[in-house]
Amino acid sequence: MNFLVIGGDAAGMSAASKLKRMNKNATVTVLEMTEDVSYSACGMPYNIADPDRDMDVLVVRTAEVFRQKNQINLLTGHRAEKISPEEKKVFGTTISGHAFEFAYDKLLIATGAQPVMPEIAGIDLDCVLPLKNLAHGRRIKSIISERKVKKAVIIGMGYIALEMCEAFEKRGVSVSMVKPGRIFLPWMQADLSRMVQDEIEQKKVALYAGKSVERIEPVETGAKVVLNDLTLDADMVIVAAGVVPCSELAKDAGLELGVGGAIAVDRRLKTSDPDIYAAGDCADAYHVVTGEKCWIPLALRANRAGWAVADNICGVDTELKGVAGTSVFKVFDLQVARTGLTAREANAAGFYPVENMIKARSRAHGHPGSTPILVNMVGDKTSSRLLGVQMTGTEGVAHRINAAAVALQTSMTVAEFFQTDLAYAPPFGPVWDPLLTAAGQLLKKM
Numbered sequence: 001m002n003f004l005v006i007g008g009d010a011a012g013m014s015a016a017s018k019l020k021r022m023n024k025n026a027t028v029t030v031l032e033m034t035e036d037v038s039y040s041a042c043g044m045p046y047n048i049a050d051p052d053r054d055m056d057v058l059v060v061r062t063a064e065v066f067r068q069k070n071q072i073n074l075l076t077g078h079r080a081e082k083i084s085p086e087e088k089k090v091f092g093t094t095i096s097g098h099a100f101e102f103a104y105d106k107l108l109i110a111t112g113a114q115p116v117m118p119e120i121a122g123i124d125l126d127c128v129l130p131l132k133n134l135a136h137g138r139r140i141k142s143i144i145s146e147r148k149v150k151k152a153v154i155i156g157m158g159y160i161a162l163e164m165c166e167a168f169e170k171r172g173v174s175v176s177m178v179k180p181g182r183i184f185l186p187w188m189q190a191d192l193s194r195m196v197q198d199e200i201e202q203k204k205v206a207l208y209a210g211k212s213v214e215r216i217e218p219v220e221t222g223a224k225v226v227l228n229d230l231t232l233d234a235d236m237v238i239v240a241a242g243v244v245p246c247s248e249l250a251k252d253a254g255l256e257l258g259v260g261g262a263i264a265v266d267r268r269l270k271t272s273d274p275d276i277y278a279a280g281d282c283a284d285a286y287h288v289v290t291g292e293k294c295w296i297p298l299a300l301r302a303n304r305a306g307w308a309v310a311d312n313i314c315g316v317d318t319e320l321k322g323v324a325g326t327s328v329f330k331v332f333d334l335q336v337a338r339t340g341l342t343a344r345e346a347n348a349a350g351f352y353p354v355e356n357m358i359k360a361r362s363r364a365h366g367h368p369g370s371t372p373i374l375v376n377m378v379g380d381k382t383s384s385r386l387l388g389v390q391m392t393g394t395e396g397v398a399h400r401i402n403a404a405a406v407a408l409q410t411s412m413t414v415a416e417f418f419q420t421d422l423a424y425a426p427p428f429g430p431v432w433d434p435l436l437t438a439a440g441q442l443l444k445k446m
Helices: 008-024 041-050 065-067 134-146 159-170 190-202 247-252 299-311 343-348 401-409 415-419 432-444
Strands: 001-004 029-031 073-076 078-084 089-094 099-103 108-111 113-115 129-131 151-157 174-179 207-209 213-219 222-228 231-234 237-238 243-245 276-277 329-330 334-340 353-361 372-380 386-393
Touching: 001 008, 001 099, 001 243, 008 029, 008 108, 008 299, 041 134, 041 159, 065 073, 065 243, 073 190, 078 247, 089 129, 108 299, 129 134, 129 174, 134 237, 151 159, 151 222, 151 231, 159 174, 159 190, 174 222, 174 231, 190 329, 190 334, 190 372, 190 386, 222 237, 276 299, 334 401, 343 353, 343 372, 343 386, 353 432, 372 432, 386 401, 386 415, 386 432, 401 415
Parallel strands: 001 029, 001 108, 029 073, 108 276, 129 237, 151 174, 151 237, 174 207
Antiparallel strands: 078 089, 089 099, 113 243, 213 222, 222 231, 329 334, 334 386, 353 372, 372 386
């Protein structure tokens, strides 16, 4: 059996490695357009913050290990440019300009997502960069050190943008953040969003929400970022305006696309072509709360989906239930987490949402070091089902959100979640965990 994979990161290498374990006689070939495979992209902002750490420590497994230990024909510097489902072939060009073609019995598209690069004059300047792969990370780190960067402008205010604020602050770089939308974090409950904004502003980060970037002009030391009503000086500009799925290959091959332009797949990761699968950030998924299709690019989903592709190709029937959109990120001293739906999303999905916000403590009453935790919880008035949770605090948030994620995965009601037996010890939380307190108060409101 000839298994061909386009894309050599989380989903692609997970699928390739597992399929080779399950079928040692299979020919497994991976086409990766960069020189890096299997790395922790989420660790890049934290690596950039430390000038003494090499970016390559984020590589989980080198290409040579996959080739020698796993017996995978891993071809870096190979860009796939066309899929022909009729011929069951993939065509492309190497980094040196040589054309290639590979036949397949089964194909996995694991092309990931790509950064949104706004159509702004000057976006192609050498001091203007996104942060999506290790090459970007290496380049950003190099510029900070070599050019003695002191001022940075970040276009966008999402996860990567917020994490890069901390990286720059640790490197002694002052930061301005810009985005056209007026609301700081539109997906977050207002009180929690204000807590995050306060944390950012306390670190002297300048926020310019509701401002459009008209152009970026080159200057000797970097660039001038020209907004609609002011100009910001920058030694470096980071573009963190979000990502979109890399689904052009699939679209051109006639495959069906889904939510957000992602490749449409079923619960077995199969596309509209029975011999082609898609997994990772380029593919859509089912939401465990709504049961509907969604596009939420997540690292765990990518790895899990890669394994499921290998299972299904090897005859082990594997369906993925879906995602809850569980995520957590760090903003200086603050932990920010969410899972499931916001009240607005729940309403759009046809629920009758009721939400409640409580303020609790991270440790037991009287225990030293206790800090505030804010919890926003959403339930459905009609079915009493738990729909979503958001949390912020300086401790006890990152792993606490997982309890709510499991509750969503199992379709628990708010009352059922309120009865769960969560752990208690004074250094780690009150007798009534903040999540249980939130559930109790939401029950009253429902």
